[in-house]
Amino acid sequence: MNSDPRDKHNKPEFDPELAAVRSAWDRLEQNEPPHLLDQAVLNTARRHLERPRPRRSLRWLGAFASALVVVLALAIVVRQDQQGPVPPVPGTDGLRMDRDTPAPAKTKRERKLMLQDEPREARPELRQIAPAAPEAASEAEPVQRKEQQLHSLDAFEEDMADSDPEAWIERMLSLRAAGRLEELEAELADFRRSWPDYPLPPELLD
Amino acid sequence: MRERSDEALMQAYAGGDMAAFECLYARHRGPLYRYILRQTGDHATANDLYQGSWEKIIRARAGYVASAPFKAWMYRIARNHVVDHFRRSHPSSGQSVETIRADDPGPEQALIGEQAASSLAAAVSALPTEQREALLLKLEAGFDLRTIAEITGVSHETAKSRLRYAVSKLKISVGSMQDEAES
Numbered sequence: 041m042n043s044d045p046r047d048k049h050n051k052p053e054f055d056p057e058l059a060a061v062r063s064a065w066d067r068l069e070q071n072e073p074p075h076l077l078d079q080a081v082l083n084t085a086r087r088h089l090e091r092p093r094p095r096r097s098l099r100w101l102g103a104f105a106s107a108l109v110v111v112l113a114l115a116i117v118v119r120q121d122q123q124g125p126v127p128p129v130p131g132t133d134g135l136r137m138d139r140d141t142p143a144p145a146k147t148k149r150e151r152k153l154m155l156q157d158e159p160r161e162a163r164p165e166l167r168q169i170a171p172a173a174p175e176a177a178s179e180a181e182p183v184q185r186k187e188q189q190l191h192s193l194d195a196f197e198e199d200m201a202d203s204d205p206e207a208w209i210e211r212m213l214s215l216r217a218a219g220r221l222e223e224l225e226a227e228l229a230d231f232r233r234s235w236p237d238y239p240l241p242p243e244l245l246d
Numbered sequence: 247m248r249e250r251s252d253e254a255l256m257q258a259y260a261g262g263d264m265a266a267f268e269c270l271y272a273r274h275r276g277p278l279y280r281y282i283l284r285q286t287g288d289h290a291t292a293n294d295l296y297q298g299s300w301e302k303i304i305r306a307r308a309g310y311v312a313s314a315p316f317k318a319w320m321y322r323i324a325r326n327h328v329v330d331h332f333r334r335s336h337p338s339s340g341q342s343v344e345t346i347r348a349d350d351p352g353p354e355q356a357l358i359g360e361q362a363a364s365s366l367a368a369a370v371s372a373l374p375t376e377q378r379e380a381l382l383l384k385l386e387a388g389f390d391l392r393t394i395a396e397i398t399g400v401s402h403e404t405a406k407s408r409l410r411y412a413v414s415k416l417k418i419s420v421g422s423m424q425d426e427a428e429s
Contacts, residue, residue, distance in 0.1 A: 057413045058384070064366050064420045065385045073279040077293055078271075081300040085259070085267045088304050 205235045212244055252316035260307040271300075274317070278324060281386040285328050285378065287371045295331055299324035321387055322397045325379065332375070369419040377412035380405055 073081075208231055215224040228244065250258075250266075252273070258266035282299065283292040302323050310319065370378055376398070383394045395405035 057417060058409075060420050061366075061381075061413055061416050062385060068367055070276065071280050071283050072276050073296055074293065077297060078275065080297055081271065081275075082268065084297075084301055085271070085304050086264055088307075089259075089262055089264055 205231070205238045208235075209241065209244065213241070216243060253312045253314075256307065256310055256316050257312050260310060267304075270316075274320065277386045277388075278320070281321070281382050282324060282328060284367070284370055284382050284386070285375075286331075291331070295324075295328055299327045302327060315393075317387065318389070318393050318397055321383065321389070325383075325397055365419040366416065369416050373412055373415060377408045377415070380408040381412040381416075384409060 208227070212224055212227050212231065215221075215227060224244075228240075231238075231240075250269070252270060255266040255270040259270065278299070279292065279296050282295050283289065286292045286295060303320055306323065310316070370381065373381065379398060380394050383389045383397060389397070391402055391405050391409070394409070395402045398405060400408075
């Protein structure tokens, strides 16, 4: 940066005169900035370091978010204008219809609960799907149906018992109480095969 | 231990190192202050411009590129600040700073009645601004002609001729100082 002796182009041709001026110049008073001014500059430098710099990325993000909100709002307004008002459905009063009709169930569970609440007579579609029951049924039919129901109940209990040993034990106790000892023995044997280490109540061990 | 360069100190300051700035400031405070003081001629204005120049340097720290010489960068900021001040202080004249200062009395007239010890300073302040500027960048900051040309925004030849004129005008006051020293 300073005069380079190798750089002839940079070297002034009036060097002797300049040297004389420099020599005289160096004898001038070497003024310095006042101490308070030094302190002011240093304090400014320190303050600028302590002050966090504005985060350009966040400012950009804020501006972008604002612009996005404006664009979305305009898009919604324009879209509504294009669609125009919704024409009323002839013969209906929209508001009353909304009030009287229950809101459609949103989930499967809600729909199922609604179906359960409805009486079976009020569901003609089920009646159509179900086979028509013969009108003239014999007198013995209710007894037969009851036995079938009991069998199906037993089968259900057996299924339950297979998966739950306590339920199985309950069932065996009820067999014992009913005096069905042959069945009880068979059940006990099955139980032992399925749950060999499961503790049995003393009533069943006798 | 090897002294850290101005560029390294400025980068360290930009990275949050206050001690680096203190070192940099201690290095340049005197020459920069005298450069501004000899341009303005009064201490109050020089103090304002000196503080303003440093504020600009501090604010510009993030934009400083280490590949550029710090000293030239710093003096360019200070020089522009001083020029702006002169433009503001003569808003209605429509003349450039250079023209205003060139109308001032020449060094010969300024020397009349001056003590020889202060004749050089008076002669410098009487120089046209562009010549004084080139001379101060040479004598106070020690820049070569190429850097003076870069800082002042002129060609190498223009900077050279400005410096030549300034030196030739100062010869008289320098001669009187020498005469006084001999007698």
